[in-house]
Amino acid sequence: MNIAILGCGTMGMIYAHNLAKMPGVTVTGVVDINARRAERAAALTGAKAYTDVASLFEQKDLETVAVCLPTYLHKPYVLQIAEKGLHVICEKPAALTLEDAQEMRAACEQHGARLFIGHVVRFFPNYHDAYQQAHSGKIGAPKMAHFKRYGAYPQGMEGWYTDPGKSGGVIMDLMIHDIDYACWLFGEVESVYASVVKRDEPKMDYAQLTLHFKNKAIASLTGYWGYPGPFTTQFEVSGDQGIIRFDSNQVQPLDIQTMGLLRGEGPAVQIPSGSSLHDPYYKELQHFIECIRNGSDPLVSIEDACYAVAIAQAAGQSAQTGQPVMIGGNVS
Amino acid sequence: MNKIKVGFISFAHMHAATYLFSMLKRDDVEVVGIADEDAERVRPYSVERGIPYYADYNELLSQEIDAVVICSENARHAEITKRAAEAGKHVLCEKPLGLSEAEMLEMIRVCKEHDVQLMTAFPCRYLTSVRQAKEAVDAGQIGDILAMKGTNRGTMPGGWFIEREKSGGGAVFDHTVHVMDLMHWFTGSKVEEVYAHAETLFHDTDIDDAGMVHVKFANGVVAVLDPSWSRNRTFPTWGDVTLEIIGTKGVLNIDAFAQKNEVYSDVTGKAAAWSFWGDDMDEGLINSFVESIRNGKPVEVTGEDGYYSARVALAAYESASTKRTVQLKSQA
Numbered sequence: 001m002n003i004a005i006l007g008c009g010t011m012g013m014i015y016a017h018n019l020a021k022m023p024g025v026t027v028t029g030v031v032d033i034n035a036r037r038a039e040r041a042a043a044l045t046g047a048k049a050y051t052d053v054a055s056l057f058e059q060k061d062l063e064t065v066a067v068c069l070p071t072y073l074h075k076p077y078v079l080q081i082a083e084k085g086l087h088v089i090c091e092k093p094a095a096l097t098l099e100d101a102q103e104m105r106a107a108c109e110q111h112g113a114r115l116f117i118g119h120v121v122r123f124f125p126n127y128h129d130a131y132q133q134a135h136s137g138k139i140g141a142p143k144m145a146h147f148k149r150y151g152a153y154p155q156g157m158e159g160w161y162t163d164p165g166k167s168g169g170v171i172m173d174l175m176i177h178d179i180d181y182a183c184w185l186f187g188e189v190e191s192v193y194a195s196v197v198k199r200d201e202p203k204m205d206y207a208q209l210t211l212h213f214k215n216k217a218i219a220s221l222t223g224y225w226g227y228p229g230p231f232t233t234q235f236e237v238s239g240d241q242g243i244i245r246f247d248s249n250q251v252q253p254l255d256i257q258t259m260g261l262l263r264g265e266g267p268a269v270q271i272p273s274g275s276s277l278h279d280p281y282y283k284e285l286q287h288f289i290e291c292i293r294n295g296s297d298p299l300v301s302i303e304d305a306c307y308a309v310a311i312a313q314a315a316g317q318s319a320q321t322g323q324p325v326m327i328g329g330n331v332s
Numbered sequence: 333m334n335k336i337k338v339g340f341i342s343f344a345h346m347h348a349a350t351y352l353f354s355m356l357k358r359d360d361v362e363v364v365g366i367a368d369e370d371a372e373r374v375r376p377y378s379v380e381r382g383i384p385y386y387a388d389y390n391e392l393l394s395q396e397i398d399a400v401v402i403c404s405e406n407a408r409h410a411e412i413t414k415r416a417a418e419a420g421k422h423v424l425c426e427k428p429l430g431l432s433e434a435e436m437l438e439m440i441r442v443c444k445e446h447d448v449q450l451m452t453a454f455p456c457r458y459l460t461s462v463r464q465a466k467e468a469v470d471a472g473q474i475g476d477i478l479a480m481k482g483t484n485r486g487t488m489p490g491g492w493f494i495e496r497e498k499s500g501g502g503a504v505f506d507h508t509v510h511v512m513d514l515m516h517w518f519t520g521s522k523v524e525e526v527y528a529h530a531e532t533l534f535h536d537t538d539i540d541d542a543g544m545v546h547v548k549f550a551n552g553v554v555a556v557l558d559p560s561w562s563r564n565r566t567f568p569t570w571g572d573v574t575l576e577i578i579g580t581k582g583v584l585n586i587d588a589f590a591q592k593n594e595v596y597s598d599v600t601g602k603a604a605a606w607s608f609w610g611d612d613m614d615e616g617l618i619n620s621f622v623e624s625i626r627n628g629k630p631v632e633v634t635g636e637d638g639y640y641s642a643r644v645a646l647a648a649y650e651s652a653s654t655k656r657t658v659q660l661k662s663q664a
Contacts, residue, residue, distance in 0.1 A: 143533040193527050195554035197478045208556045210544045216531050218544050238562040240534045
């Protein structure tokens with residue numbers, strides 16, 4: 001599998017790191033408008049560095065492009081890639097609007113290209129285990145859930161995360177992980193209600209939202225950019241015969257304390273880390289590549305990704321109007 | 333020393349037992365009688381301890397007593413409180429204060445008219461972690477409050493709690509009021525708008541056992557609260573009281589029953605149990621009530637506090653049935 005990475009920021013480097021060590025996969029090109037960042041990714045993967053996508057398209061044996069660009073650039077680049085008949089693995093969220101995401105989907109279908117959206121939380125072993133436990137009958141029928149996802153304010157290139165027109169804000173960019181997971185768990189959403197608190201100095205974007213599902217299940221989600229503590233994820237799924245809980249701050253399989261370690265600057269965008277042989281991005285990318293090879297269906301479909309965008313949009317609308325938003329349509 | 337003379341009316345709500353034990357610990361209190369239409373229910377607390385039993389609470393009210401503790405079914409709070417006030421007795425009334433706004437306002441009015449104090453039993457105010465949190469917030473440690481998320485998840489109590497005509501409502505009524513009172517206390521503001529879900533998800537019953545309550549305060553703070561009876565049989569404890577407060581300068585988390593030992597017992601047969609070893613909140617509540625009566629100073633948690641909290645739960649039911657936000661008038 002010959003694959004290229006488009007966008008060599010935080011996520012592009014995570015992709016580069018994982019793809020570089022994946023058997024049967026060759027990273028043939030890395031692209032970033034910033035030549036220094038492209039070179040950095042090239043050094044890690046042995047790929048050729050480019051500063052524009054047109055030069056990448058000159059590669060003859062390229063099969064797949066991983067899109068790790070800021071969200072507002074997903075659609076224009078995915079459309080270009082699809083037109084070349086190349087498969088696409090695109091970072092979440094698919095796009096800033098359902099319309100854009102569907103346009104991407106249609107373009108890929110039209111050109112016979114596969115399109116995968118990186119809802120990586122489904123590949124996190126703790127979330128994956130919870131899903132399996134919840135569906136095993138061990139907790140009876142899942143009825144309610146809580147999800148929490150807190151981290152520092154992300155420092156993207158030229159502050160693109162701070163511009164809701166580029167990132168979609170905390171709901172669309174961060175909480176969409178838990179929105180997708182909750183919909184995976186409970187199915188179709190009936191209504192969404194959300195409240196958002198945004199501030200400058202220090203910058204914060206916080207939201208609390210409730211999803212009410214068609215099967216009457218209730219999920220409460222909180223997300224926070226600008227949290228002063230460590231990157232934190234928590235969830236609880238309660239069924240009529242049991243409860244599953246996880247708190248990232250309680251899980252520490254390895255603890256190392258060293259003398260006189262100076263606290264340096266944190267990373268630009270916080271990514272949860274854990275003691276596992278492969279990080280969830282590795283599992284996710286490997287799965288998508290297998291789907292391309294076998295023509296099989298992915299764990300998270302483009303329809304799922306579009307649905308998550310629709311719910312995130314509805315949440316944004318609810319926060320703006322102060323009223324719940326009823327969800328029409330179906331999960332396809 | 334002149335002892336404060338206290339009577340207990342009804343042990344329908346078993347909080348009465350810990351309130352009684354807290355009273356009995358004090359040298360300056362004499363428990364002069366326990367009234368309950370069910371003699372058997374109170375036998376271990378009354379005659380077996382040498383405390384006179386009354387089948388009719390009116391007879392207890394005709395004794396020379398200073399105050400009564402009312403732990404009847406919710407539906408009888410108003411009637412008994414008003415009788416006690418008319419008899420010139422101060423009242424400590426179990427939560428939720430009453431079943432309707434009009435009923436609660438009447439209770440408050442009658443107590444004022446007869447110059448007796450009305451305290452709502454919100455023991456969570458006397459949790460040590462809560463008091464420390466209040467001090468931290470008041471000292472400005474987390475700046476101004478922006479948002480809160482609370483939980484008061486519990487075990488389904490059964491009995492009269494799930495008989496609507498006696499309880500007035502299920503989990504949303506039973507478990508919204510404690511943490512909503514804390515939210516009012518911390519913000520110093522009042523809830524203006526409510527959006528909520530109320531469902532029966534966990535148990536085979538006709539009354540709501542699950543919900544999610546969103547509120548907006550007059551000062552702009554937003555909050556969400558889970559009052560569900562969602563703790564299953566094998567959960568290691570009865571439930572929880574948690575409150576997360578997002579401020580302009582920091583984040584504060586209360587997990588009121590986190591002070592626990594984990595007990596793994598082959599004898600009790602329960603896989604894991606939490607043994608709480610923190611301070612006793614009920615004792616704090618009782619001590620505060622007794623000291624207010626003793627010193628003739630205003631009770632720390634008033635009838636109005638009980639009213640403001642319970643009206644949110646009432647509005648939650650209205651919102652759940654109309655699927656819209658419900659506005660609350662700003663004054664009692």
